[in-house]
Amino acid sequence: xxxxxxxxxxxxxxxxxxxxxxxxxxxxxxxxxxxxxxxxxxxxxxxxxxxxxxxxxxxxxxxxxxxxxxxxxxxxxxxxxxxxxxxxxxxxxxxxxxxxxxxxxxxxxxxxxxxxxxxxxxxxxxxxxxxxxxxxxxxxxxxxxxxxxxxxxxxxxxxxxxxxxxxxxxxxxxxxxxxxxxxxxx
Numbered sequence: 001x002x003x004x005x006x007x008x009x010x011x012x013x014x015x016x017x018x019x020x021x022x023x024x025x026x027x028x029x030x031x032x033x034x035x036x037x038x039x040x041x042x043x044x045x046x047x048x049x050x051x052x053x054x055x056x057x058x059x060x061x062x063x064x065x066x067x068x069x070x071x072x073x074x075x076x077x078x079x080x081x082x083x084x085x086x087x088x089x090x091x092x093x094x095x096x097x098x099x100x101x102x103x104x105x106x107x108x109x110x111x112x113x114x115x116x117x118x119x120x121x122x123x124x125x126x127x128x129x130x131x132x133x134x135x136x137x138x139x140x141x142x143x144x145x146x147x148x149x150x151x152x153x154x155x156x157x158x159x160x161x162x163x164x165x166x167x168x169x170x171x172x173x174x175x176x177x178x179x180x181x182x183x184x185x186x
Contacts (some may be wrong), residue, residue, distance in 0.1 A: 023083070053118070053174065055181050058108040067096045069110055073120040077164030085115035101147055102127060107158075111178035118169045120183040125150050 011021070040107045073085045078084035087095065107123040130149040134142040149155065163182070169175040 012089075052114050053177055053181060056110045056112065056113050058105045060105055063096070063100060063105060066110065067099075067108075068092055069117055070108060070120050070122065071095065073110070073117055073164050073166060074162065076166045077120070079167065099124075102150060104151070109182050111182050113169070113174050113178065117166060118174060119164065119165045119178040119182060121160065121179070122162040123158050125155040125161050126159060129155040129157055 004105070015021075015153045058070070071092050079086070103122075103124045108119050110117055111119040127146075127150075130146050134145060138146065163179060165175045165179065169178070
């Protein structure tokens with residue numbers, strides 16, 4: 001649920017063992033409410049709206065049918081990244097079972113053009129905020145508190161761990177409209 005982070009001084013110890021950095025992993029923090037991003041996205045998507053692009057959000061009812069579409073888009077969108085490992089069928093089932101309690105299904109959206117999946121965006125509640133105060137104990141009642149904080153009370157912060165575009169659609173207007181529509185408030 002979170003991107004790994006290590007304090008900067010860890011590098012000295014790890015490099016002392018003979019390892020070297022292969023790449024930088026960047027994460028960006030954005031306070032959407034304080035930015036003009038929602039208005040810009042709405043302006044772009046409304047000015048070039050295509051009735052052939054459809055947007056679908058997952059639901060509890062469609063979870064088992066649609067979650068494999070999310071991971072198929074992941075496998076395709078990240079296939080060119082040297083560090084990405086494709087998700088297989090068994091791992092797909094495991095991820096689906098693991099994510100279901102800790103996410104809001106409607107926050108996972110897929111954009112399709114003429115029935116073909118183009119892009120996916122996944123937004124999840126901030127698990128750290130929901131886990132705060134549980135002292136690392138999910139049993140006997142911590143898990144119920146965690147679920148209540150995710151599903152009922154909600155969290156003030158969220159993460160967007162994945163926005164992906166199928167390789168076929170990269171650098172196209174369809175992809176721009178699809179991702180813009182995924183980001184737009186309905």
